[in-house]
Amino acid sequence: MAIITIIGAGMMGSAMSFPACRNGHTVRLVGTPLDREIIAHGQKTGDHLTLCHDVAGKKTSFHMPEGVTFYQYEELGSCMEGADLLICGVSSFGLQWFCENVVPTIPEALPVLSITKGMIDDGEGRGNLISYPEYMMRFTDKKLRINAVGGPCTSYELADLDPTEVTFCGPDMELLRWIRSLFETDFYHISLSTDVRGVECAVALKNAYALGVSLAIGLSYRREGRVFEHYNSQAALFGQAAKEMYRLLDLCDGNARENIFLGVGDLYVTVFGGRTRKIGTLLGEGKHFDEALEILKGVTLESIVIARRTADAVLEMMKDGRATAEQFPLLLHIRELLVDDATVNVPWQAFETEHLK
Numbered sequence: 001m002a003i004i005t006i007i008g009a010g011m012m013g014s015a016m017s018f019p020a021c022r023n024g025h026t027v028r029l030v031g032t033p034l035d036r037e038i039i040a041h042g043q044k045t046g047d048h049l050t051l052c053h054d055v056a057g058k059k060t061s062f063h064m065p066e067g068v069t070f071y072q073y074e075e076l077g078s079c080m081e082g083a084d085l086l087i088c089g090v091s092s093f094g095l096q097w098f099c100e101n102v103v104p105t106i107p108e109a110l111p112v113l114s115i116t117k118g119m120i121d122d123g124e125g126r127g128n129l130i131s132y133p134e135y136m137m138r139f140t141d142k143k144l145r146i147n148a149v150g151g152p153c154t155s156y157e158l159a160d161l162d163p164t165e166v167t168f169c170g171p172d173m174e175l176l177r178w179i180r181s182l183f184e185t186d187f188y189h190i191s192l193s194t195d196v197r198g199v200e201c202a203v204a205l206k207n208a209y210a211l212g213v214s215l216a217i218g219l220s221y222r223r224e225g226r227v228f229e230h231y232n233s234q235a236a237l238f239g240q241a242a243k244e245m246y247r248l249l250d251l252c253d254g255n256a257r258e259n260i261f262l263g264v265g266d267l268y269v270t271v272f273g274g275r276t277r278k279i280g281t282l283l284g285e286g287k288h289f290d291e292a293l294e295i296l297k298g299v300t301l302e303s304i305v306i307a308r309r310t311a312d313a314v315l316e317m318m319k320d321g322r323a324t325a326e327q328f329p330l331l332l333h334i335r336e337l338l339v340d341d342a343t344v345n346v347p348w349q350a351f352e353t354e355h356l357k
Contacts (some may be wrong), residue, residue: 001025002084002182007076007102009035009042010300011051011155012115013089014064018159019188021065028079029064030071032094042070053156062159076102080110085179088114088136092302095120095132103139112136113168113179114148118306119204119252127316129252129309131200133170145175148196150203151262152269161187167262168192169199198254202263205248208307209241210270211280212330215344218284234271240330240351241267247327248310251317276303283337284344304338311335326350 002025006013009031017027031039041049046068047061054060064070071079080086086106090098095116106112120135122128133146147170158164168190170176176192184190193199216233223230245263249256270276279301282292293301311331317323325332329350336342 003028003082004085004087004182005030005076005079005083006087006089007098008032008087008089008091008094009038009048009070010089010091012153012158013087014048014051015155015158016087016089016115016183017068018065018161019183019185021067022185023182025067025182027068028071028083029068030076030079031073032090032097033073034094036072039070039072042068051155051159053160062156077105080105080107083110085182086110086112088112088116090116091300092116092118092305093300095135099136099139103136103144106140106142106144108142108144111145111175111179112147114146116148117150117200117203117207118302118309119201120309121313125316126320127313127322129201129248129313131197131204133196133200145170145172147176147179148200150199150266151191152265154269154273157273158188163187163189165189165191165265167199169194169196171196193259195255195259197252198249198256198259199262201252201254202245202249202259203266204306205245205263205310206266206270207276207303207305208310208331208334209245210267210276211283211303211307212334213237213241213267213271214277214280215284215346217277218281218286219344219346220284221281222285236348236351237330237346238267238271244328244331247323248314251322270303275299275301279303286343288341288343289338290341307331307334308338311339 004020004025005028007030009029020027038049047063051062052059116132118132119129122130133148136146149166151166153164153166168176180190216237217229220230242264246256246260278296279292314323314328329347333347
């Protein structure tokens with residue numbers, strides 16, 4: 001049986017314990033400096049403080065499976081000793097911290113699996129977007145083996161053992177097959193890909209566009225004066241989001257024909273079950289961005305980071321003619337909401353197209 005060390009005791013990192021422990025492996029769950037309360041609570045009770053599910057309208061914390069031990073961040077060094085796999089379980093907001101403080105300390109022999117979804121500008125000033133595993137490698141001279149997870153998966157449903165299909169990606173197919181063997185269960189199903197940038201950029205894009213699709217939910221609430229959803233408008237925004245995601249994957253050399261399906265699947269689950277739905281709904285109701293942030297104070301909103309980063313990259317691409325505003329009306333409107341303090345005014349007519357056979 002394997003020893004798996006997870007750094008980051010947030011919801012998704014912690015949820016990876018469930019398939020791992022189902023297969024009989026040992027999990028060392030190590031908190032970041034921001035996870036001290038979660039770790040202390042887990043050490044006392046075995047329950048996870050923030051990973052919850054809804055039972056009859058009441059939120060209930062998950063009891064972590066047998067085989068999980070909680071550790072504070074200061075114990076990370078000893079928790080990597082003898083481990084067979086390290087999981088990066090931080091959010092996008094913790095990526096820089098992870099790169100600067102953890103990546104340089106990882107032994108070369110210890111493979112890494114990152115569940116942090118996102119992409120980042122390559123720093124060359126042309127709007128080129130790269131995956132997080134590519135970015136992590138800039139913080140070490142070691143030949144680390146960094147792999148990643150992509151696909152539609154919410155933490156609490158994985159912990160609820162709901163059937164889930166994801167993709168593990170990395171440069172070495174044999175290593176990916178071994179990592180898959182640690183986690184694959186009757187409820188956690190894993191495809192494999194060596195296209196790291198394509199997989200990771202596809203699932204990162206869903207964060208930005210789930211916010212856009214969720215605008216329709218808020219617009220319905222505002223128009224009806226009650227909690228009532230219209231699905232025509234959501235479907236229209238979903239379709240436009242898929243078009244723009246495909247174009248962006250193409251611009252990122254992300255094998256759009258193959259990986260758009262991962263992005264669309266992840267978009268679906270995020271619209272219906274993610275935190276991004278909340279911010280998009282509030283903006284759709286007519287709230288300004290600052291008002292929405294105040295209402296959601298304390299909620300981690302990675303979608304905002306990804307949306308701004310992606311829109312800024314498109315603006316750079318537009319400068320040298322690789323992209324046009326007409327190709328990305330939804331993304332650019334999302335940027336107006338987040339950056340320019342605009343209120344929602346979906347550019348429906350900009351979505352219209354004409355095609356000749």
